[in-house]
Amino acid sequence: MTRPEDLLTVPTPALLLDQHRLERNLARMSAHVARLGARLRPHVKTHKCPPIARKQVAGQFGGITISTLAEGFAFAEAGFDDLLYAVPVEPGKFGRLCQLARQVRRLAVLTDEPTLPPLLSAAAEAAGVSLDVFVEIDCGDGRTGVSFDHLDRIEQVARAVASAGRLTLAGILTHAGQSYAARTTAERRMVAYLERDRMAHVAAALEQRGLAVPCVSIGSTPTVVALDEPLPPNFEVRPGNYVFFDAFQAQCGVCAFDDCALTVLTAVVHRSEGKVVVDAGAIALSKDIGAADFFPHSGYGLVGDLAGRPLGLRVAAVSQEHGRIPVADPALLERLPVGTRLRVAVNHSCLTAAQHAHYLVVADGTIVARWPIVQGW
Structure with missing residues (x-):
């Protein structure tokens, strides 16, 4: 532990x-x-x-x-x-x-x-x-x-x-x-x-x-x-x-957002006017755009703070190791300096999990276990 x-x-x-x-x-x-x-x-x-x-x-x-x-x-x-x-x-x-x-x-x-x-x-x-x-x-x-x-x-x-x-x-x-x-x-x-x-x-x-x-x-x-x-x-x-459920299932009404058990922990690596960039991109999140047919602006995941509380932000674009998050509110942007830890509620938990080698199991903010993920075909 x-x-x-x-x-x-x-x-x-x-x-x-x-x-x-x-x-x-x-x-x-x-x-x-x-x-x-x-x-x-x-x-x-x-x-x-x-x-x-x-x-x-x-x-x-x-x-x-x-x-x-x-x-x-x-x-x-x-x-x-x-x-x-x-x-x-x-x-x-x-x-x-x-x-x-x-x-x-x-x-x-x-x-x-x-x-x-x-x-x-x-x-x-x-x-x-x-x-x-x-x-x-x-x-x-x-x-x-x-x-x-x-x-x-x-x-x-x-x-x-x-x-x-x-x-x-x-x-x-x-x-x-x-x-x-x-x-x-x-x-x-x-x-x-x-x-x-x-x-x-x-x-x-x-x-x-x-x-x-x-x-x-x-x-x-x-x-x-x-x-x-x-x-x-x-x-x-x-x-x-x-x-796990995921943001897609929650946006479609199959579950509540409070049921989503999987998030990707990421860090802000760049901040400039109107946006931050994090170190979770297509490989960490997958490129599944989730419920875009239902919600055109759902992006590649919904962003929360370190405790998982929603910030009203989304990952709007991804490259291999970068995720771009628009931040229109200057006061909120000020609270997201380089190094800030964020949690992204993923669109498709199955695809995201398959990108990683293990889970960090968290209970009450504490990492309590590390569980391996089977990879390959």
């Missing part, structure tokens, strides 16, 4: 994690999912940090969602043994997938391609492992997956999985990414229930065609937060961003 004044001397930029807000966010989501009657399989891509994942799965069944194989190996080494790799699998990763499967009790992958399961099964056979496979469904996001209304194609993929010797059909999976374009709670709720209903329809259609659907996997933070009715018993949800 270090002293509170170490926030004044720790090298910047640094990634600060508010422990109290983190634990409050985790407790709220666990209670909410329990009310929905679903299983919680949190997506760890937001934080990429085993100590945080242990807190997420406390009281849950223990499964997690990963977005990189580097995460998979790191979390397997940390003792997590039920992993869902939620990026469509392709042959170039078969070798590493099979290696990871040897290290865990269960590894699930996903595909929307009917020619892939026989190839994956052959690789698993050669490696002496077995894999669970989800058929990915597109419920309106348009990124990956078979469209929910193309039932014959979905059946074709599902049968290819079910007939492959080393594969087990785990169920169907979707991600309603279109929820991030919703502007109101009512719009997010509409997307959430459309996701639920379309997936329930696909599951029923497959079962009518003789294919078991053990699990229906859904969810993003906006859609899971919006749900307010119990889900069918075979549903699991995969929110991730809720651990």
Whole structure:
């Protein structure tokens, strides 16, 4: 443990994690999912940090969602043994997938391609492992997956999985990414229930065609937060961003600004008329402009003082290691000399966290822990 004044001397930029807000966010989501009657399989891509994942799965069944194989190996080494790799699998990763499967009790992958399961099964056979496979469904996001209304194609993929010797059909999976374009709670709720209903329809259609659907996997933070009715018993949800939230989620109304647990500590390195420049740029903050479609002047993050209190400022522009903050009020500018420490509430916590090597965990202004972040793919 270090002293509170170490926030004044720790090298910047640094990634600060508010422990109290983190634990409050985790407790709220666990209670909410329990009310929905679903299983919680949190997506760890937001934080990429085993100590945080242990807190997420406390009281849950223990499964997690990963977005990189580097995460998979790191979390397997940390003792997590039920992993869902939620990026469509392709042959170039078969070798590493099979290696990871040897290290865990269960590894699930996903595909929307009917020619892939026989190839994956052959690789698993050669490696002496077995894999669970989800058929990915597109419920309106348009990124990956078979469209929910193309039932014959979905059946074709599902049968290819079910007939492959080393594969087990785990169920169907979707991600309603279109929820991030919703502007109101009512719009997010509409997307959430459309996701639920379309997936329930696909599951029923497959079962009518003789294919078991053990699990229906859904969810993003906006859609899971919006749900307010119990889900069918075979549903699991995969929110991730809720651990930290961020300025984007707060500006869109998914959470309050007081829920945002992640900030970047930065120092003023230049002051001149109408602006200051800090040492947190594109690498420290990411170049995600967040909710610009909703709030054109949201910039690259919202600026607070060392205690995190909002100053009404934003990071308006970034280069690799510089962030430019307009300051129109001369009195406020006078209070921001070179060396002043500021905290930036980031637009997209997932992208920002991935830029850093570790979190400095802060409780009541004191750095209480340093937690590593898994990097790479």
